[in-house]
Amino acid sequence: MRDVTLGQYYPADSPLHRLDPRVKLIGTLLFIILAFVAQTFIGLALIAAFMLSMAFISKVPLKALFKGLKTIYILLAFTFLMNLFFSNSKSDHVLLKWGFIVISREGLIRAAFMAVRLILLVTGASLMTLTTSPIALTDGMERLMSPLAKIGFPAHETAMMMSIALRFIPTLMEEADRIMKAQAARGAGFSGGGLIKKAKAVIPIIIPLFVSAIRRAEELAMAMTARCYHGGEGRTRLNVLAFKRRDLYAGLILLAFTLIITADNIFIKELLPFLARP
Structure with missing residues:
Protein backbone atom coordinates (compact mmCIF):
# COMPACT_ATOMS: atom_id res chain seq x y z
CA MET A 1 0.00 0.00 0.00
CA ARG A 2 2.90 2.37 0.68
CA ASP A 3 4.19 1.91 -2.86
CA VAL A 4 1.79 4.54 -4.24
CA THR A 5 3.88 7.48 -5.49
CA LEU A 6 1.12 9.50 -7.16
CA GLY A 7 0.40 12.44 -4.87
CA GLN A 8 3.64 12.26 -2.89
CA TYR A 9 6.20 15.07 -2.87
CA TYR A 10 9.96 14.50 -2.86
CA PRO A 11 11.70 17.67 -1.60
CA ALA A 12 14.91 18.55 -3.43
CA ASP A 13 16.71 21.52 -4.95
CA SER A 14 16.69 20.87 -8.69
CA PRO A 15 15.86 22.78 -11.89
CA LEU A 16 12.68 20.72 -12.23
CA HIS A 17 11.55 21.58 -8.71
CA ARG A 18 12.12 25.28 -9.41
CA LEU A 19 10.04 25.32 -12.59
CA ASP A 20 6.71 27.12 -12.58
CA PRO A 21 3.98 24.58 -11.67
CA ARG A 22 1.96 25.68 -14.70
CA VAL A 23 4.79 24.60 -16.98
CA LYS A 24 4.97 21.23 -15.23
CA LEU A 25 1.21 20.70 -15.41
CA ILE A 26 1.09 21.54 -19.12
CA GLY A 27 4.23 19.48 -19.71
CA THR A 28 2.75 16.46 -17.94
CA LEU A 29 -0.46 16.72 -19.96
CA LEU A 30 1.59 16.99 -23.15
CA PHE A 31 3.73 14.02 -22.07
CA ILE A 32 0.62 11.87 -21.55
CA ILE A 33 -0.79 12.89 -24.94
CA LEU A 34 2.51 12.09 -26.68
CA ALA A 35 2.66 8.69 -24.96
CA PHE A 36 -0.83 7.96 -26.30
CA VAL A 37 -0.18 9.12 -29.87
CA ALA A 38 3.30 7.58 -30.29
CA GLN A 39 3.05 4.95 -33.02
CA THR A 40 6.58 3.52 -33.15
CA PHE A 41 9.02 1.93 -30.75
CA ILE A 42 11.46 4.70 -31.60
CA GLY A 43 8.87 7.22 -30.41
CA LEU A 44 8.32 5.32 -27.15
CA ALA A 45 12.08 5.03 -26.67
CA LEU A 46 12.46 8.79 -27.12
CA ILE A 47 9.65 9.45 -24.63
CA ALA A 48 11.24 7.04 -22.12
CA ALA A 49 14.64 8.70 -22.58
CA PHE A 50 13.05 12.12 -22.06
CA MET A 51 11.33 10.97 -18.88
CA LEU A 52 14.53 9.40 -17.50
CA SER A 53 16.49 12.56 -18.27
CA MET A 54 13.89 14.63 -16.40
CA ALA A 55 14.12 12.22 -13.46
CA PHE A 56 17.92 12.63 -13.46
CA ILE A 57 17.62 16.43 -13.52
CA SER A 58 15.01 16.38 -10.74
CA LYS A 59 17.32 14.36 -8.42
CA VAL A 60 14.41 12.02 -7.66
CA PRO A 61 15.74 8.48 -7.09
CA LEU A 62 14.60 6.01 -9.74
CA LYS A 63 13.57 3.68 -6.93
CA ALA A 64 11.08 6.27 -5.68
CA LEU A 65 9.85 6.97 -9.21
CA PHE A 66 9.26 3.35 -10.22
CA LYS A 67 7.97 2.25 -6.82
CA GLY A 68 4.45 3.16 -7.90
CA LEU A 69 4.50 0.46 -10.59
CA LYS A 70 4.13 -2.18 -7.87
CA THR A 71 0.55 -1.05 -7.31
CA ILE A 72 -0.48 -1.54 -10.95
CA TYR A 73 1.25 -4.84 -11.70
CA ILE A 74 -2.14 -6.56 -12.05
CA LEU A 75 -3.28 -3.92 -14.55
CA LEU A 76 0.04 -4.25 -16.39
CA ALA A 77 -0.29 -8.02 -16.57
CA PHE A 78 -3.94 -7.79 -17.68
CA THR A 79 -3.09 -5.25 -20.41
CA PHE A 80 -0.19 -7.36 -21.63
CA LEU A 81 -2.18 -10.61 -21.74
CA MET A 82 -5.24 -9.07 -23.42
CA ASN A 83 -3.12 -7.61 -26.21
CA LEU A 84 -1.07 -10.80 -26.45
CA PHE A 85 -4.00 -13.21 -26.78
CA PHE A 86 -6.58 -11.17 -28.68
CA SER A 87 -4.58 -9.11 -31.19
CA ASN A 88 -4.12 -9.96 -34.86
CA SER A 89 -5.84 -13.34 -34.79
CA LYS A 90 -5.48 -13.52 -38.61
CA SER A 91 -1.76 -12.85 -38.57
CA ASP A 92 0.62 -14.79 -40.79
CA HIS A 93 3.16 -15.01 -37.95
CA VAL A 94 1.30 -17.22 -35.46
CA LEU A 95 3.51 -18.47 -32.63
CA LEU A 96 0.89 -20.47 -30.73
CA LYS A 97 -2.80 -21.26 -31.27
CA TRP A 98 -5.09 -22.88 -28.73
CA GLY A 99 -8.79 -22.63 -29.43
CA PHE A 100 -9.81 -18.99 -29.74
CA ILE A 101 -6.55 -17.88 -28.14
CA VAL A 102 -3.93 -16.95 -30.72
CA ILE A 103 -0.44 -15.73 -29.89
CA SER A 104 1.20 -14.02 -32.84
CA ARG A 105 4.39 -12.08 -33.29
CA GLU A 106 2.39 -8.92 -33.90
CA GLY A 107 0.34 -9.56 -30.75
CA LEU A 108 3.51 -9.99 -28.70
CA ILE A 109 4.92 -6.74 -30.06
CA ARG A 110 1.65 -4.90 -29.43
CA ALA A 111 1.44 -6.27 -25.87
CA ALA A 112 4.94 -5.03 -25.11
CA PHE A 113 4.11 -1.68 -26.73
CA MET A 114 0.99 -1.16 -24.60
CA ALA A 115 2.75 -2.24 -21.39
CA VAL A 116 5.58 0.24 -21.97
CA ARG A 117 3.04 2.97 -22.74
CA LEU A 118 1.21 2.32 -19.45
CA ILE A 119 4.50 2.42 -17.52
CA LEU A 120 5.35 5.77 -19.10
CA LEU A 121 1.93 7.21 -18.22
CA VAL A 122 2.23 6.25 -14.54
CA THR A 123 5.86 7.33 -14.10
CA GLY A 124 5.30 10.60 -15.97
CA ALA A 125 2.38 11.59 -13.74
CA SER A 126 4.28 10.50 -10.62
CA LEU A 127 7.30 12.63 -11.56
CA MET A 128 5.11 15.73 -11.69
CA THR A 129 3.72 15.25 -8.17
CA LEU A 130 7.12 14.22 -6.80
CA THR A 131 8.63 17.53 -7.94
CA THR A 132 5.72 19.87 -7.14
CA SER A 133 4.71 20.88 -3.62
CA PRO A 134 0.99 20.82 -2.69
CA ILE A 135 0.80 24.63 -2.46
CA ALA A 136 2.53 25.12 -5.82
CA LEU A 137 0.29 22.50 -7.42
CA THR A 138 -2.84 24.24 -6.15
CA ASP A 139 -1.62 27.67 -7.29
CA GLY A 140 -0.68 26.31 -10.71
CA MET A 141 -4.07 24.68 -11.24
CA GLU A 142 -5.86 27.82 -10.09
CA ARG A 143 -3.88 30.09 -12.41
CA LEU A 144 -4.48 27.79 -15.38
CA MET A 145 -8.22 27.78 -14.68
CA SER A 146 -8.43 31.48 -13.80
CA PRO A 147 -9.82 32.53 -17.23
CA LEU A 148 -12.87 30.37 -16.48
CA ALA A 149 -13.53 32.43 -13.33
CA LYS A 150 -14.82 35.23 -15.57
CA ILE A 151 -17.84 33.08 -16.43
CA GLY A 152 -18.48 32.11 -12.81
CA PHE A 153 -16.39 28.93 -12.64
CA PRO A 154 -14.98 28.37 -9.10
CA ALA A 155 -11.35 28.09 -10.18
CA LEU A 238 3.64 35.00 -0.27
CA ASN A 239 5.15 33.72 -3.52
CA VAL A 240 3.35 35.00 -6.62
CA LEU A 241 3.73 32.81 -9.69
CA ALA A 242 5.60 34.47 -12.54
CA PHE A 243 7.16 32.95 -15.64
CA LYS A 244 10.95 33.20 -15.70
CA ARG A 245 13.59 32.55 -18.32
CA ARG A 246 14.00 28.94 -17.26
CA ASP A 247 10.27 28.40 -17.82
CA LEU A 248 10.64 29.76 -21.36
CA TYR A 249 13.51 27.37 -22.02
CA ALA A 250 11.46 24.48 -20.65
CA GLY A 251 8.55 25.44 -22.92
CA LEU A 252 10.86 25.51 -25.95
CA ILE A 253 12.22 22.07 -25.04
CA LEU A 254 8.66 20.71 -24.77
CA LEU A 255 7.78 22.22 -28.14
CA ALA A 256 10.88 20.74 -29.79
CA PHE A 257 10.19 17.34 -28.24
CA THR A 258 6.58 17.44 -29.47
CA LEU A 259 7.79 18.17 -33.00
CA ILE A 260 10.25 15.27 -32.80
CA ILE A 261 7.56 12.77 -31.77
CA THR A 262 5.21 14.14 -34.45
CA ALA A 263 7.94 13.77 -37.08
CA ASP A 264 8.60 10.24 -35.85
CA ASN A 265 4.92 9.33 -36.27
CA ILE A 266 4.83 10.77 -39.79
CA PHE A 267 8.18 9.92 -41.34
CA ILE A 268 9.40 6.82 -39.53
CA LYS A 269 6.05 5.08 -39.88
CA GLU A 270 5.88 5.88 -43.61
CA LEU A 271 9.53 5.48 -44.61
CA LEU A 272 10.55 2.68 -42.23
CA PRO A 273 7.33 0.75 -41.53
CA PHE A 274 9.20 -2.22 -40.01
CA LEU A 275 10.06 0.04 -37.06
CA ALA A 276 6.44 1.05 -36.53
CA ARG A 277 3.95 -0.64 -34.25
CA PRO A 278 1.87 -3.26 -36.16
Whole structure:
Protein backbone atom coordinates (compact mmCIF):
# COMPACT_ATOMS: atom_id res chain seq x y z
CA MET A 1 0.00 0.00 0.00
CA ARG A 2 2.90 2.37 0.68
CA ASP A 3 4.19 1.91 -2.86
CA VAL A 4 1.79 4.54 -4.24
CA THR A 5 3.88 7.48 -5.49
CA LEU A 6 1.12 9.50 -7.16
CA GLY A 7 0.40 12.44 -4.87
CA GLN A 8 3.64 12.26 -2.89
CA TYR A 9 6.20 15.07 -2.87
CA TYR A 10 9.96 14.50 -2.86
CA PRO A 11 11.70 17.67 -1.60
CA ALA A 12 14.91 18.55 -3.43
CA ASP A 13 16.71 21.52 -4.95
CA SER A 14 16.69 20.87 -8.69
CA PRO A 15 15.86 22.78 -11.89
CA LEU A 16 12.68 20.72 -12.23
CA HIS A 17 11.55 21.58 -8.71
CA ARG A 18 12.12 25.28 -9.41
CA LEU A 19 10.04 25.32 -12.59
CA ASP A 20 6.71 27.12 -12.58
CA PRO A 21 3.98 24.58 -11.67
CA ARG A 22 1.96 25.68 -14.70
CA VAL A 23 4.79 24.60 -16.98
CA LYS A 24 4.97 21.23 -15.23
CA LEU A 25 1.21 20.70 -15.41
CA ILE A 26 1.09 21.54 -19.12
CA GLY A 27 4.23 19.48 -19.71
CA THR A 28 2.75 16.46 -17.94
CA LEU A 29 -0.46 16.72 -19.96
CA LEU A 30 1.59 16.99 -23.15
CA PHE A 31 3.73 14.02 -22.07
CA ILE A 32 0.62 11.87 -21.55
CA ILE A 33 -0.79 12.89 -24.94
CA LEU A 34 2.51 12.09 -26.68
CA ALA A 35 2.66 8.69 -24.96
CA PHE A 36 -0.83 7.96 -26.30
CA VAL A 37 -0.18 9.12 -29.87
CA ALA A 38 3.30 7.58 -30.29
CA GLN A 39 3.05 4.95 -33.02
CA THR A 40 6.58 3.52 -33.15
CA PHE A 41 9.02 1.93 -30.75
CA ILE A 42 11.46 4.70 -31.60
CA GLY A 43 8.87 7.22 -30.41
CA LEU A 44 8.32 5.32 -27.15
CA ALA A 45 12.08 5.03 -26.67
CA LEU A 46 12.46 8.79 -27.12
CA ILE A 47 9.65 9.45 -24.63
CA ALA A 48 11.24 7.04 -22.12
CA ALA A 49 14.64 8.70 -22.58
CA PHE A 50 13.05 12.12 -22.06
CA MET A 51 11.33 10.97 -18.88
CA LEU A 52 14.53 9.40 -17.50
CA SER A 53 16.49 12.56 -18.27
CA MET A 54 13.89 14.63 -16.40
CA ALA A 55 14.12 12.22 -13.46
CA PHE A 56 17.92 12.63 -13.46
CA ILE A 57 17.62 16.43 -13.52
CA SER A 58 15.01 16.38 -10.74
CA LYS A 59 17.32 14.36 -8.42
CA VAL A 60 14.41 12.02 -7.66
CA PRO A 61 15.74 8.48 -7.09
CA LEU A 62 14.60 6.01 -9.74
CA LYS A 63 13.57 3.68 -6.93
CA ALA A 64 11.08 6.27 -5.68
CA LEU A 65 9.85 6.97 -9.21
CA PHE A 66 9.26 3.35 -10.22
CA LYS A 67 7.97 2.25 -6.82
CA GLY A 68 4.45 3.16 -7.90
CA LEU A 69 4.50 0.46 -10.59
CA LYS A 70 4.13 -2.18 -7.87
CA THR A 71 0.55 -1.05 -7.31
CA ILE A 72 -0.48 -1.54 -10.95
CA TYR A 73 1.25 -4.84 -11.70
CA ILE A 74 -2.14 -6.56 -12.05
CA LEU A 75 -3.28 -3.92 -14.55
CA LEU A 76 0.04 -4.25 -16.39
CA ALA A 77 -0.29 -8.02 -16.57
CA PHE A 78 -3.94 -7.79 -17.68
CA THR A 79 -3.09 -5.25 -20.41
CA PHE A 80 -0.19 -7.36 -21.63
CA LEU A 81 -2.18 -10.61 -21.74
CA MET A 82 -5.24 -9.07 -23.42
CA ASN A 83 -3.12 -7.61 -26.21
CA LEU A 84 -1.07 -10.80 -26.45
CA PHE A 85 -4.00 -13.21 -26.78
CA PHE A 86 -6.58 -11.17 -28.68
CA SER A 87 -4.58 -9.11 -31.19
CA ASN A 88 -4.12 -9.96 -34.86
CA SER A 89 -5.84 -13.34 -34.79
CA LYS A 90 -5.48 -13.52 -38.61
CA SER A 91 -1.76 -12.85 -38.57
CA ASP A 92 0.62 -14.79 -40.79
CA HIS A 93 3.16 -15.01 -37.95
CA VAL A 94 1.30 -17.22 -35.46
CA LEU A 95 3.51 -18.47 -32.63
CA LEU A 96 0.89 -20.47 -30.73
CA LYS A 97 -2.80 -21.26 -31.27
CA TRP A 98 -5.09 -22.88 -28.73
CA GLY A 99 -8.79 -22.63 -29.43
CA PHE A 100 -9.81 -18.99 -29.74
CA ILE A 101 -6.55 -17.88 -28.14
CA VAL A 102 -3.93 -16.95 -30.72
CA ILE A 103 -0.44 -15.73 -29.89
CA SER A 104 1.20 -14.02 -32.84
CA ARG A 105 4.39 -12.08 -33.29
CA GLU A 106 2.39 -8.92 -33.90
CA GLY A 107 0.34 -9.56 -30.75
CA LEU A 108 3.51 -9.99 -28.70
CA ILE A 109 4.92 -6.74 -30.06
CA ARG A 110 1.65 -4.90 -29.43
CA ALA A 111 1.44 -6.27 -25.87
CA ALA A 112 4.94 -5.03 -25.11
CA PHE A 113 4.11 -1.68 -26.73
CA MET A 114 0.99 -1.16 -24.60
CA ALA A 115 2.75 -2.24 -21.39
CA VAL A 116 5.58 0.24 -21.97
CA ARG A 117 3.04 2.97 -22.74
CA LEU A 118 1.21 2.32 -19.45
CA ILE A 119 4.50 2.42 -17.52
CA LEU A 120 5.35 5.77 -19.10
CA LEU A 121 1.93 7.21 -18.22
CA VAL A 122 2.23 6.25 -14.54
CA THR A 123 5.86 7.33 -14.10
CA GLY A 124 5.30 10.60 -15.97
CA ALA A 125 2.38 11.59 -13.74
CA SER A 126 4.28 10.50 -10.62
CA LEU A 127 7.30 12.63 -11.56
CA MET A 128 5.11 15.73 -11.69
CA THR A 129 3.72 15.25 -8.17
CA LEU A 130 7.12 14.22 -6.80
CA THR A 131 8.63 17.53 -7.94
CA THR A 132 5.72 19.87 -7.14
CA SER A 133 4.71 20.88 -3.62
CA PRO A 134 0.99 20.82 -2.69
CA ILE A 135 0.80 24.63 -2.46
CA ALA A 136 2.53 25.12 -5.82
CA LEU A 137 0.29 22.50 -7.42
CA THR A 138 -2.84 24.24 -6.15
CA ASP A 139 -1.62 27.67 -7.29
CA GLY A 140 -0.68 26.31 -10.71
CA MET A 141 -4.07 24.68 -11.24
CA GLU A 142 -5.86 27.82 -10.09
CA ARG A 143 -3.88 30.09 -12.41
CA LEU A 144 -4.48 27.79 -15.38
CA MET A 145 -8.22 27.78 -14.68
CA SER A 146 -8.43 31.48 -13.80
CA PRO A 147 -9.82 32.53 -17.23
CA LEU A 148 -12.87 30.37 -16.48
CA ALA A 149 -13.53 32.43 -13.33
CA LYS A 150 -14.82 35.23 -15.57
CA ILE A 151 -17.84 33.08 -16.43
CA GLY A 152 -18.48 32.11 -12.81
CA PHE A 153 -16.39 28.93 -12.64
CA PRO A 154 -14.98 28.37 -9.10
CA ALA A 155 -11.35 28.09 -10.18
CA HIS A 156 -9.77 28.34 -6.72
CA GLU A 157 -12.18 25.90 -5.07
CA THR A 158 -11.79 23.39 -7.91
CA ALA A 159 -8.00 23.60 -7.78
CA MET A 160 -8.03 23.18 -4.00
CA MET A 161 -10.36 20.19 -4.25
CA MET A 162 -8.21 18.49 -6.91
CA SER A 163 -5.02 19.12 -4.94
CA ILE A 164 -6.48 17.77 -1.70
CA ALA A 165 -7.85 14.70 -3.49
CA LEU A 166 -4.45 14.05 -5.07
CA ARG A 167 -2.60 14.44 -1.79
CA PHE A 168 -5.09 12.18 0.00
CA ILE A 169 -4.09 9.20 -2.17
CA PRO A 170 -0.83 8.34 -0.34
CA THR A 171 -2.43 9.27 2.99
CA LEU A 172 -5.26 6.79 2.49
CA MET A 173 -2.81 4.14 1.28
CA GLU A 174 -0.79 4.53 4.48
CA GLU A 175 -3.99 4.32 6.52
CA ALA A 176 -5.02 1.15 4.67
CA ASP A 177 -1.58 -0.33 5.34
CA ARG A 178 -1.93 0.50 9.04
CA ILE A 179 -5.38 -1.14 9.21
CA MET A 180 -4.11 -4.25 7.40
CA LYS A 181 -1.22 -4.61 9.86
CA ALA A 182 -3.59 -4.17 12.81
CA GLN A 183 -5.93 -6.85 11.45
CA ALA A 184 -3.00 -9.13 10.60
CA ALA A 185 -1.88 -8.86 14.23
CA ARG A 186 -5.33 -10.19 15.18
CA GLY A 187 -4.98 -13.22 12.89
CA ALA A 188 -6.30 -11.94 9.55
CA GLY A 189 -4.50 -13.25 6.48
CA PHE A 190 -3.72 -11.10 3.45
CA SER A 191 -0.76 -12.80 1.81
CA GLY A 192 -1.89 -16.39 1.30
CA GLY A 193 -4.33 -17.83 -1.23
CA GLY A 194 -5.26 -16.87 -4.74
CA LEU A 195 -6.48 -13.62 -6.21
CA ILE A 196 -10.12 -14.17 -5.18
CA LYS A 197 -9.16 -14.96 -1.60
CA LYS A 198 -6.97 -11.86 -1.41
CA ALA A 199 -9.84 -9.75 -2.77
CA LYS A 200 -12.20 -11.12 -0.11
CA ALA A 201 -9.62 -10.40 2.58
CA VAL A 202 -9.56 -6.73 1.58
CA ILE A 203 -13.33 -6.30 2.07
CA PRO A 204 -13.12 -5.91 5.90
CA ILE A 205 -10.69 -3.01 5.37
CA ILE A 206 -13.17 -0.91 3.40
CA ILE A 207 -15.42 0.19 6.28
CA PRO A 208 -12.65 1.29 8.71
CA LEU A 209 -10.83 2.98 5.82
CA PHE A 210 -14.03 4.83 4.87
CA VAL A 211 -14.50 5.94 8.49
CA SER A 212 -10.88 7.07 8.67
CA ALA A 213 -11.24 9.06 5.45
CA ILE A 214 -14.30 10.88 6.84
CA ARG A 215 -12.47 11.62 10.10
CA ARG A 216 -9.43 12.99 8.28
CA ALA A 217 -11.66 15.12 6.04
CA GLU A 218 -13.41 16.52 9.12
CA GLU A 219 -10.06 17.30 10.78
CA LEU A 220 -8.88 19.04 7.62
CA ALA A 221 -12.09 21.10 7.44
CA MET A 222 -11.71 22.14 11.09
CA ALA A 223 -8.06 23.11 10.52
CA MET A 224 -8.98 25.21 7.48
CA THR A 225 -11.79 26.89 9.42
CA ALA A 226 -9.47 27.64 12.34
CA ARG A 227 -7.15 29.38 9.89
CA CYS A 228 -10.04 31.53 8.61
CA TYR A 229 -10.05 29.93 5.17
CA HIS A 230 -12.98 31.26 3.14
CA GLY A 231 -12.12 30.44 -0.46
CA GLY A 232 -10.02 32.30 -2.96
CA GLU A 233 -11.74 35.69 -2.64
CA GLY A 234 -9.32 38.26 -1.24
CA ARG A 235 -6.58 35.66 -0.78
CA THR A 236 -2.99 36.88 -1.02
CA ARG A 237 0.15 34.85 -1.68
CA LEU A 238 3.64 35.00 -0.27
CA ASN A 239 5.15 33.72 -3.52
CA VAL A 240 3.35 35.00 -6.62
CA LEU A 241 3.73 32.81 -9.69
CA ALA A 242 5.60 34.47 -12.54
CA PHE A 243 7.16 32.95 -15.64
CA LYS A 244 10.95 33.20 -15.70
CA ARG A 245 13.59 32.55 -18.32
CA ARG A 246 14.00 28.94 -17.26
CA ASP A 247 10.27 28.40 -17.82
CA LEU A 248 10.64 29.76 -21.36
CA TYR A 249 13.51 27.37 -22.02
CA ALA A 250 11.46 24.48 -20.65
CA GLY A 251 8.55 25.44 -22.92
CA LEU A 252 10.86 25.51 -25.95
CA ILE A 253 12.22 22.07 -25.04
CA LEU A 254 8.66 20.71 -24.77
CA LEU A 255 7.78 22.22 -28.14
CA ALA A 256 10.88 20.74 -29.79
CA PHE A 257 10.19 17.34 -28.24
CA THR A 258 6.58 17.44 -29.47
CA LEU A 259 7.79 18.17 -33.00
CA ILE A 260 10.25 15.27 -32.80
CA ILE A 261 7.56 12.77 -31.77
CA THR A 262 5.21 14.14 -34.45
CA ALA A 263 7.94 13.77 -37.08
CA ASP A 264 8.60 10.24 -35.85
CA ASN A 265 4.92 9.33 -36.27
CA ILE A 266 4.83 10.77 -39.79
CA PHE A 267 8.18 9.92 -41.34
CA ILE A 268 9.40 6.82 -39.53
CA LYS A 269 6.05 5.08 -39.88
CA GLU A 270 5.88 5.88 -43.61
CA LEU A 271 9.53 5.48 -44.61
CA LEU A 272 10.55 2.68 -42.23
CA PRO A 273 7.33 0.75 -41.53
CA PHE A 274 9.20 -2.22 -40.01
CA LEU A 275 10.06 0.04 -37.06
CA ALA A 276 6.44 1.05 -36.53
CA ARG A 277 3.95 -0.64 -34.25
CA PRO A 278 1.87 -3.26 -36.16
